Amino acid sequence: MASEDIMKTGVMTAGIVTGPFAEEGIVCQYPHMVSSNGIWFGDNPLDFSAPVFLAQIILSFFASRFIFILLKPLRQSIITAQVLAGVIMGPTILGRFIGSYMMKLFPLSGKMVLQTAANIGFLLHLFVLGVHMDTRILRKAGGAAVLIGTIGFVMPYALAGLTYFIMNHAMPVDESITTSLPFIVAVNSMSSFPVITALLADLHILNSEIGRLATYASMVSDLCSWVTGVSMTTIGLAIRRSKWMSLWALLWIAVFLIAIVFVFRPFILWLTKRTPEGRPMKETHFVIILLIVLGCAVFAEVIGQHAAFGPFLMGIALPDGPPLGSSLVDKLNTIATGLLLPVFIAISGLQTDLLSAGAGGNSPVIIEAIIIMGYVGKFGGTLLPALYCGVPSWEAVTLALIMCSKGIIEVATYIMWKDASILDDQTFSLLLITMLLVSGLARPMVRFLYDPSRRYTAPYGRRTILQSLDTVQLRILVCINQEDNVPMILNLLEASNSTRFSPISIFVLHLVELTGSASAILVPHHHLNKTASNATSSEHVVGAFTQFEQQHLGSVVVQHFTAVAPYASMHNDICSLALDKRTTIVIVPFHKQWAIDGQVGASAPSIRMVNRNVINMAPCSVGVLIERGNNARGHRSALTTTSSSSYRIGLLFFGGADDLEALAYSRRMAKHPRVNLTVVRFIHERQFYAKEKNIEDDLIREFKANAIKEKNQYKEEIVEDGVETTQAIHAMEDDFDLVMVGRYHEPDSPLMLGLTTEWSDCPELGVIGDMLTNLDQSQFSVLVVQQQPQEAGHCPPLQTIPSLPISNRSKSLASKVNSEFSDDEDFTPTYARFEQGK
Missing domain, CATH: 3.40.50.620 (HUPs)
Known part of the structure; x- marks a missing residue:
């Protein structure tokens, strides 16, 4: 080791040695330099690994939060802020101008400790993302989502691959980047389900028509990515090693999946059933589940996969939502997502030197061209099939921008491939910079282009009780937040005077907060997952309104829906259902409840927010x-x-x-x-x-x-x-x-x-x-x-019931009401019905 290349600190000695292919860094760690005795004994705390590790976590957290506050008016994500925090703290800015800062706070010896803790946080976060996923939604993905998701994956793959092929023959390509180019093509074809749903939730459009279509399409794209990844890994293993080795790898992956589905999942569900309903999960049960998750991470490493692969599959196998999914998310989010994940993302910025990204002849041009063509292919591969499926042009552009957005999964993939020496520093920096630019522009553009409330105020005709005739059925959408709302709603409906000559069509929408899941749903009640705890509450609501319907046979028909969505965008479900069912009035319960003594017993600010949004956007009274x-x-x-x-x-x-x-x-x-x-x-x-x-x-x-x-x-x-x-x-x-x-x-x-x-x-x-x-x-x-305000629409002539004898007229009204209800009817976005020929 040359003396001029030696760097000494209190905790380690670092230098450069000659490796088998190139010069490599080497660190000599002193094992006893872990905890400091304090400044009173003459120790510098930053010479010891434990204080340095704690200072790195604190600095990464506060830097990312401060940048996020600055970027919030620009509608940027927390992931962008965390990456930029790492860039600022890394060799691009502070590391370049304050060298002693990098040596003290981010020494080479502390990299292994920091990355180990960050990887644990990441694999736990990926487990949480897996718990959020509900693979059953693939069955609900119509032809539009399948077409958009598939072409949106294939076209960037083909376009970026074609660009690589043309450039490889048009100009000399450095052999050092030849290995990484196929991986660049693959990662740009991804549209990760967790990333897309997180973006939709941040923009409060998760349960809008575009949001649901993007959710289904990203799930299809994710499935294509997994199938392609496993296939390419198997083929590569067969070429580099042997066919039998590739078959053994597939066999062990299959054994791992079988163990998760038929051993670990039933055991965890059995533990969940031992917890009384309404009670929190026992700490013992939580620790057992956590050990199973860590065991899945170890086994994934054993069979040649990334450690996060096992926890992610384990999370997918578990049911989302309450009680299990919500409990796991609540317990793990604070440490994994709130504290350790910012460190994991900041590491990507610490490894990025933006000023050196353009050096190296024509290599940056080739790399960036392939990256850009991948995004162009993703945009076009989403836009064209969306237009073919009947999506309005501006909404199709919005959907394409959403599918082009990248996030935590892509950043983790970049880091994993860089650690595996698949990507060099330059390729890694270019991928990260392009991701920040594209995703940073896409988010505010989506917010500007797409506003779900425009659909509710379109001129479909005003729907008011004043303009309805007494002989025309009254169509009421009632919203239920909790079971206590039911008696007062039924009281109002009884007073609404349903008769055979003036019937009432009632649409009951049970509102459930989205917890422990990433996919919002709006479906008829019987399509709701019966294993969820909120199904019991919905059953009680359905029973009360069913009894009311039976008491008014021939004059009242009831249809039940359940909406599971974040409170911030729950009004989209209410307004969409009111528009789709052509309701005359929406009844929402007040957010306050009074106790027996007349004082306010409970107040729900989130419900108040929902009511305000409904008042401002409803397509009826x-x-x-x-x-x-x-x-x-x-x-x-x-x-x-x-x-x-x-x-x-x-x-x-x-x-x-x-x-x-x-x-x-x-x-x-x-x-x-x-x-x-x-x-x-x-x-x-x-x-x-x-x-x-x-x-x-x-x-x-x-x-x-x-x-x-x-x-x-x-x-x-x-x-x-x-x-x-x-x-x-x-x-x-x-x-x-x-x-x-x-x-x-x-x-x-x-x-x-x-x-x-x-x-x-x-x-x-x-x-x-x-x-x-x-x-x-x-x-x-x-x-x-x-x-409903006048400017929300115009008032077309009302359809009146033909003049019939009284007995026939009542039968006509009853049949008209019943014909508009179907227990098997599902709420489907208008342009998502093209596969049904509608």
């Missing part, structure tokens, strides 16, 4: 139902088929489109034999004397005329300002079981003088809705109604 029936007096008002008591409904009418929608709904309720409706119209003094005539006056006059002959009432409250409006509302606290009101009222109206949403707890309910919700001693429930 929206009703927010607030349950205040269970109060300090212990009274719970209910309207059932077996009840003989009357149900008192009050409508507070101030004017405006939303109040008119509430009036139209309440008029339907008023025809129920046990509903007593009271319309309270608030009038300002000047308005009372002016007596201006408009559509509101015509509807009120019609109701007032009919109320004299029926059991309903009409009242007028003459007020001067918002104070008197508030006093009048407080005086009605004991008069009603349900109070209905529109959401929006003109802030310039004299009736609202002094009232503003600036002081409201829930401004999404409007001024009056928020006031009704916060009345301390109120014992009535509240329904806040919003009519």
Whole structure:
């Protein structure tokens, strides 16, 4: 070892020696330099391996988080921030200008310790990603997803391979990069399922039409990648060693898979069943599962695979979602994904010298050309089949950008191949730089090009109760967050007065938060995985609405759906189903619950976010139902088929489109034999004397005329300002079981003088809705109604039922309702039905 090449620190001696092919680095480690005695004994903590390792983890974590905060306005991912943190801390910037920094914080001797810990974090993270995956979705992937995923894998492979072939004959290619070029072609053909679903979740479009199509297509592409990878490995082993050696390798992989499916998986499921429902997983069981995962990693290394290969397959074999998947994700995410994974990603940046990426004659040109043509092939291979399948042009471009995005799986592949000397430093740097540029541009472009809410506000025709005829079926989408929502929803549906001449079509959507899984679903209830714990809750909801349907045979038909999605994008499922089923109104439960003493017992901010998004984007009218029936007096008002008591409904009418929608709904309720409706119209003094005539006056006059002959009432409250409006509302606290009101009222109206949403707890309910919700001693429930805005669409002529004899007419209505329901119907995106010829 030449003396000029020797570098000494307190913990090691490093230098350059002559290797079999080229000069190589060598490190002499001092085994006793692990833990420091402290500065009081004259030790420098950075001369010992343990403090250095801890400092590396801390520095990597905070650097990546700080960069992520800076890049957040640009819609960049945490993976991009972690790579850039490594680049800044590596030889590109700090290592180039502060050499002593690299020697102290990132010595050669600390690389093995850091990479070992980072690899453990990565294999645990890959196990978590495997748990998130639900391979059953491959059965749901229609012809569009299969075509897009397959061509999106084959075309970049072919185009990049063709570019390599042409350049190899057009110009001299350095032999040092010849080995790595086929691997570059292979990695650019990937569209990893975990990466794509993570991107979709970050952009809140996981459960949109494009999101579902991208999810299915990435799963197909992943399957193609695995099949190709195993085939190429087997062929390479047969060429370099022997055919029998390749067969033995395949045999041991098969044995490994059999052991996972038929030994480890049943054992882990047996452990899960021993945990009582609703109770957390025992620590002993978790440790046993963790040891099995680490054992899979060891066995994967034994049979010649990467250590993360075993945990990933083990994760895929386990069921996603609660109870097992959610518990494992919750316990492992903090350490594996939160702490150790940033170190693993930062290592890729520490090994990258951006300034040396362009050196070396024509090699960088050839490498970069193949990389770029791979991305071009991925873009074109996704865009063209998507257009063929009927995807709108801009959405097809969005899908192509999504499929071009790279992430944690690709970075891990680069690192693995670099450690195996398949990629040199230059190729590794070019792959990483191109990935950062393409993925960094794709994310904001996807956010700009694709907005699911545009579909809900397209001019499909306004759907409001006001514009519906009494003889046309009322189509209601009710959302259920938990079982406690069911009684108040059923109460409202009973009051909606379903008859054989005016039937109700009810779509029940059970909302379940996506936990421990990467794929969002929106399916009829019976398609939901029955092994999931949320299936039990859904069964209870289905049972209650099925009983309601049986009590109203011929006038009510119910169809049940389950949506499993992140709360941030759950409104996409609600709005998509409302649009697909042409509903008239969506009923969502309020995010607060009240205790027996009248105080707020529980509040769910995530549900509030869902409600706000639905209010802003729904393709029909929206009703927010607030349950205040269970109060300090212990009274719970209910309207059932077996009840003989009357149900008192009050409508507070101030004017405006939303109040008119509430009036139209309440008029339907008023025809129920046990509903007593009271319309309270608030009038300002000047308005009372002016007596201006408009559509509101015509509807009120019609109701007032009919109320004299029926059991309903009409009242007028003459007020001067918002104070008197508030006093009048407080005086009605004991008069009603349900109070209905529109959401929006003109802030310039004299009736609202002094009232503003600036002081409201829930401004999404409007001024009056928020006031009704916060009345301390109120014992009535509240329904806040919003009519679909005028600009959301136009109003085509309504289809009316032909004039038939009464008996035939009721049969016609019943058959019309039943024909639009099918228990086997699945929610399928519009352009994903091309394989069905629709």
